[in-house]
Amino acid sequence: MGESANSIGKSLNYVGFIENNDYYSKMIFPLLNKSIHEKAQFKSPQEKANFYHSAKVTLLPIQCEESFGFTLVESMAAGTPVIAYAKGAIPEIIKDGETGFIVNASKDDIRGNWITKAYGLEGLCEAIEILYNMPQIKYLEMRKNCVKHVNDNFTASRMTDQYEALYAELISQN
Template sequence: MTASSATNPSKLRIASVVTGSLTTPQPPGIIYAPIDLAVALTIGLTERGHTVTYFAPEGSSIPAGQLETGGLPPLKQSPHTLPILRTVTQAGRLERIDQAWTQALIAHMLRRAEDGEYDLVHIHPIASGMPLALSHPRVPVVYTLHDPISPWRKLLYTQFSSANQWLVSISQAQRAPAPDLPYAATIYNGVDTSLFPFSAAPGDYLLFVGRMQPNKGVIEAIQVARLSRQRLILIGTVGPEWQNFWRQQVAPSLNDQITYTGFVTRSQLYQYYQRAKALLMPIQWEEPFGLVMTEAMACGTPVIALRRGSVPEVLIDGQTGFIVDTINEMASAVEKIDAIKRTACRQHVEQHFSLAHMVAAYEKVYYQVLAAHDR
């Protein structure tokens, strides 16, 4: 593609990949947000006239675009790994096998891009993609950063950076540990508001949605419920590495006031969002985005969150919820949650976090990257 065609919008040929280990859609019982985002982006870009080839293992299906499997079978077909992988007991080995599967799919995609089949590629697993993309300097590569930039990630992104690779952060806060990486833009994750029906009439409970592990703040959510004397519903999965944490610190707190649903389907989750008085986000880490916040607000449910990570970018304090600094402040905010207009929460998502906004922003980045790459 020439620089002139990159700056004068023409229809693009885009290749996209998320993982080589999971099928799309995800197998039952597995939640992996990057897949949902990539599929939504594929649909949106296709609707705008672009040709998108989505790379995923055999058994996958997508509602738009073209599917390419490269003949790769999926590594995981259920919440449990394939039987042979249950023999892998050494820490970290499963992650290495997972990465090998994904890199095989990325390598196949990059070879085809090198042959001129695509104008650019969009890789979501950056740690798997960057070392491979170094060998394909003629291929423009865009990455979406889904995780916090920890020290080891910063080292990797710096070591394997090259002129053909650009990063998209999902919040400005995410950039803080490494502000000098080759960022193309910050693009917030979009929400399909048509899937999240608005509710003007909340129920009588607080809601916590997330994995049951310490950094998500489940213990702190329980503390807030006790301090405010409110019902609390916990929704999320317990990973194998957090079973002891669950048994020792969370499960003993469950009773009529504090209940746990376990894993729920997407349609069930929407209903829980709709009826909640507020979503609690007492996060104990630098959350790079926090999709549950925008999902809840899309249903009209305000959010009460600790001032960490992307929270100040996603919420408007006093308008779509409350941003607080302590658990006691969070409990106090529960008492005044009725002052938040649920319509304001919905409008905030429609205006700033819609899928249309996200798709248009990525399209703009693609054109900018191609123009820069052709110079």
């Protein structure tokens, strides 16, 4: 995270729940510098929505096999594109080039032929540069795509409808 901010000369706001103070002290805190600003936990859902909405992009360089990315959906619901590694459900949530960018995590873990051809930190930086160099009209279209994608696929009513359809299908098979 810090390396990508320093590499491209942009500043980042770091937000995260601290589950392990020792890990945070040793691994995260040393990365915080003039390029990375720490933000405390959000006090309300509106504060979180405003934070995402005011961002140019949400960078989510997680290495775990994310089962479902609420952070991605929250960011896109606020109209903010996401850049993340192609881990777990990320390729099912982000539409590469339309709602953000997907990056292969390493040369040994290629999971798709994404717009960003580099991988790892270099890939994150490439995706950030692509986004920052986009014509304003295309960037604004990407922000609209984010909101539409969430409304079309990740609302509570949509998910309820899908569960009901699945249950009906399972019942009809018995």
